[in-house]
Amino acid sequence: MNNLKKGMVLPVVVLFALLMGIFIATMAPMGQSTRTRIQNLNKNQACxxxxxxxxxxxxxxxxxxxxxxxxxxxxxxxxxxxxxxxxxxxxxxxxxxxxxxxxxxxxxxxxxxxxxxxxxxxxxxxxxxxxxxxxxxxxxxxxxxxxxxxxTDGREFAKKIDKLLETRKNNEETSNELSRKIREKSDIKDILDIIKAPDPEATNTDEFKTNVAQVNTPVISIPPIQFPSANSEETDTVLVPKKENDPQGAPAPPGAPVGPAPTTEEYDPAPTLAAATAELGTLDSYLDFVNASYMQLMETIPSGTISDDPQLAAKIAQLLTLSDKLDASIQSAHAIFDKLPQAADNVDTTQSANAKSVYESILDEFNTKADSVTGTYQECVNLIDSIRRSLATWKPAP
Missing domain, CATH: 3.30.1300 (Pantoate--beta-alanine Ligase; Chain: A,domain 2)
Structure with a gap:
């Protein structure tokens, strides 16, 4: 019996050491991640x-x-x-x-x-x-x-602020009218009807989901491509061939099909370029909203809340990380978009398959990046809502 007990000691010690190693290996990255987030929060607050x-x-x-x-x-x-x-x-x-x-x-x-x-x-x-x-x-x-x-001067950015303040001014009258109506009511349901808010007693699984504005890209009608013959010396396929002066009544060449000649339509990149421009403006508004929400949160968080609540501190640090990621993604989208106007001009000028392919390749790259930005923005919005809910239920430590 004693020999059996002695034989169990070594496996138990090895198992305990293995479990401790796994525990340390798991907790060390988590601690490092938390320290990094707190350091980022400290740097942003210091700035x-x-x-x-x-x-x-x-x-x-x-x-x-x-x-x-x-x-x-x-x-x-x-x-x-x-x-x-x-x-x-x-x-x-x-x-x-x-x-x-x-x-x-x-x-x-x-x-x-x-x-x-x-x-x-x-x-x-x-x-x-x-x-x-x-x-x-x-x-x-x-x-x-x-x-x-x-x-040199802030004239261009000042125009954006002018539009923002003009929108705020236009919304002021409607907001004041809602305020006057709400002050006359005492029942919560009547107030919810005035502001057109959902009934809190109703079950709504999408309560905290935010609708993200999307830009519908119009369907592109691709014209038929006329391929060159085997003896052609052209290096590029032309989508819209030039019409030659054909004298009326000239006999058709042998083997030519009888009937009206097929027509081809010019490829117009203007609709998709306009949609991409609108999408870029939407992406910029995402960053403005996240930055404004962050500033509002930092101004409304009571003193000492972050230091007393590690979970809230982690959420704030995560929001800063996502905000930086969103900013970098939008900058990348701007860099891709800057190539689109020149590519569209090439399509308008040449109407060639090669120019069209280059333009559509850049457009697909931009749309992919825009989808990525929208996903990151949705993460920021969900995290902002989570922080606001945490602040609504937060109580100071005794």
Missing amino acids: FFVAQAAYAELLADIHRVSWQNRSFKDAPHREIGKAILNGDYDLHVENTPNAPDFYMDIYIRSRFNERAQLYFWRVLYRSDLLDISNRHLILHHARIRDDEFPA
Whole structure:
């Protein structure tokens, strides 16, 4: 009996050591992943703090002098590589293009520990002698792509903000009307009917799914291809052959088919190019929505929530990772789209099978990339909804 017990010790020790090895090998990557996400979150937060500090420093400079003596009165004011809070930033501030006086556009690209982010503010300066704390009204604030930092002036990006603010203004009347109707109701179901929201008591498995706008690409009508004869010296097949002047009443060559000659239609890339252009605009709106949602989450998260809730911290870090992936995918889609106009021009000019094949190849590549971007965007939207639900039920630690 004793010999049997002695013989079991070694297998048990080996099995225990094997299980411990598997446990350590499993937990180590998970711990490393969590540390990486927390580090990314810390870098993004540090970049945001650097940008906020640079923004506050700019407002302080404007406070010190009158609006008429501001540094960007006659031309945009730029500062490159200025150090602050253990980081540095690039500043571009200018009068808002095509806007009345007292409007300014501020671009701040902050850098911290090899991480860079670009932020934008549109601010209205209000001259108030009695209340100097309320002089600056932020009309719009967002994190934008790094390539949108103005090279000379921000005229092109300002047009996008103008359209965004115009849409907000157009929706204001409808929103105010809904608000007035809601204030008159006390029953929850009546309020849900006004805002056309689903009944929460009804079972709905698609409650947290977001409908993603899709662009329907029109069906391409491919004309028949006329192949060259065996003795032809042409190097490319022409989809639309040139018509030769045929004298009326000329006899048909021997063996020619009797009846009307077949006709071919020109291949028009305009519809698919227009659809791709609209799709590209939709992809850009995805990134704007995710960035705006992230900024809104960071502004509404109570102090200490992230440090007290590791799961919430992991979700925020995952959202940052997905946001960076979405940004990179959209940039790749832009690079592919940039090839489409030239390819479309080649099709219009030559109407050749080779030009058409090149154009359709680029278009397929763009559509594939757009589908990938849409998938990443859907992941971001689902994660944002999950974070909001977590915040709704979060309670501070006792």
